[in-house]
Amino acid sequence: MLHLRVVSPAQTTPQVLRLLEAEAGVAHLVLHRGAAVRPAGDVVEADVARECADALLSDLRTLDLDHDGALTLESLDTVLSDSADRAEEAAPGEGSDAVLWDELIARTGEESRLSFSFQAFLTIACLLAAIGAITDSAVLVVGAMVLGPEFGPLAAVAAGLVLRRRDLVRRGGTALAVGFPLGMAITAAATVLFDATGLLVSADLDGLDEVAFIYQVGPFSLIVALLAGVAGTLALTSAKSGSLVGVFISVTTVPAAAFASVAAVEGRWSEAGLSALQLLVNLVGIVVAAAGTLLVARWTGARRDRGRELSAG
Known part of the structure; x- marks a missing residue:
């Protein structure tokens, strides 16, 4: 699993949430309203199955978040969660085969x-x-x-x-x-x-x-x-x-x-x-x-x- 953190302008956050909620490979979706200071905005966090991360990043970049906010990913060595297990099973393909082009x-x-x-x-x-x-x-x-x-x-x-x-x-x-x-x-x-x-x-x-x-x-x-x-x-x-x-x-x-x-x-x-x-x-x-x-x-x-x-x- 990968941990995704999105710094999003407040007006863009609803679109971010819709994208993440629609993705079967996402678990542990968290929203911190107004938590970001520079750039100002909301912080959205989620754990993402590696096999769907590249497509998800591509979708998020269409919202110009790489310019108006920030997108960060980090690997998680250990995740103990049934929700995460279900997300990995629902994501298409195998995580070890997935390429994160960014x-x-x-x-x-x-x-x-x-x-x-x-x-x-x-x-x-x-x-x-x-x-x-x-x-x-x-x-x-x-x-x-x-x-x-x-x-x-x-x-x-x-x-x-x-x-x-x-x-x-x-x-x-x-x-x-x-x-x-x-x-x-x-x-x-x-x-x-x-x-x-x-x-x-x-x-x-x-x-x-x-x-x-x-x-x-x-x-x-x-x-x-x-x-x-x-x-x-x-x-x-x-x-x-x-x-x-x-x-x-x-x-x-x-x-x-x-x-x-x-x-x-x-x-x-x-x-x-x-x-x-x-x-x-x-x-x-x-x-x-x-x-x-x-x-x-x-x-x-x-x-x-x-x-x-x-x-x-």
């Missing part, structure tokens, strides 16, 4: 910003992956994969393409286009330092059995990227964010970027090129699969909404 836009928009923290995490992940490759440590490489923050911008690009939001595409694309080259440049500089201090010699890269997958590009590279894109998008849209860790471990983006820098500094151009290709295949595959998953979700959601309107009529 929530998706907010999450991807925030996580795709080219911020200091984003660049710091990406750079540290690249450095860890480089050290993991140099020392042939799969554990360090996997740790770098978990640390990498690149799925946020990738998801933003996919969402922007599906929703035709140029701002999301631009923001996510900028984070990737600036973040990876800068992280790779710093990793290359660190590799030069390792060379100068004797911590690395080119021969160390000859027998990397544990991490050879970084630059071994093949059909499974694309297949894994596509599967990761689908899984990551499902985890993002269904609020099962814990599953994203598995997605991060499965894709070879950060390790490929890091090893491309190390190999280039050491003059191993074939391995550097293959690593760069691995990075490109993974980035493109994730975006394509994520966009396809969102398109399917949008289509099924539209069908569910049409069925809801027909049953209400």
Whole structure:
């Protein structure tokens, strides 16, 4: 269940109440008249089944409440109520399959910003992956994969393409286009330092059995990227964010970027090129699969909404 709070101008409140009362997936409807101070108005609260929340938000936005008032949603971990149970049973579909598009836009928009923290995490992940490759440590490489923050911008690009939001595409694309080259440049500089201090010699890269997958590009590279894109998008849209860790471990983006820098500094151009290709295949595959998953979700959601309107009529 989700908790919905609406700040509504007094003249709009009757329409808000009618919308909420007509929705079978709503429970615990509460009205606080005159409780809102800025903006002034009434406060309406309700618990809403996740599967009907997106359509309900869309209906409420037609009343211009996102401009004249406010609409907020928060997840409820525990709800002990027969009324809530009945509302969830009456709502069409499954809550875990429902996509809240406004929530998706907010999450991807925030996580795709080219911020200091984003660049710091990406750079540290690249450095860890480089050290993991140099020392042939799969554990360090996997740790770098978990640390990498690149799925946020990738998801933003996919969402922007599906929703035709140029701002999301631009923001996510900028984070990737600036973040990876800068992280790779710093990793290359660190590799030069390792060379100068004797911590690395080119021969160390000859027998990397544990991490050879970084630059071994093949059909499974694309297949894994596509599967990761689908899984990551499902985890993002269904609020099962814990599953994203598995997605991060499965894709070879950060390790490929890091090893491309190390190999280039050491003059191993074939391995550097293959690593760069691995990075490109993974980035493109994730975006394509994520966009396809969102398109399917949008289509099924539209069908569910049409069925809801027909049953209400």
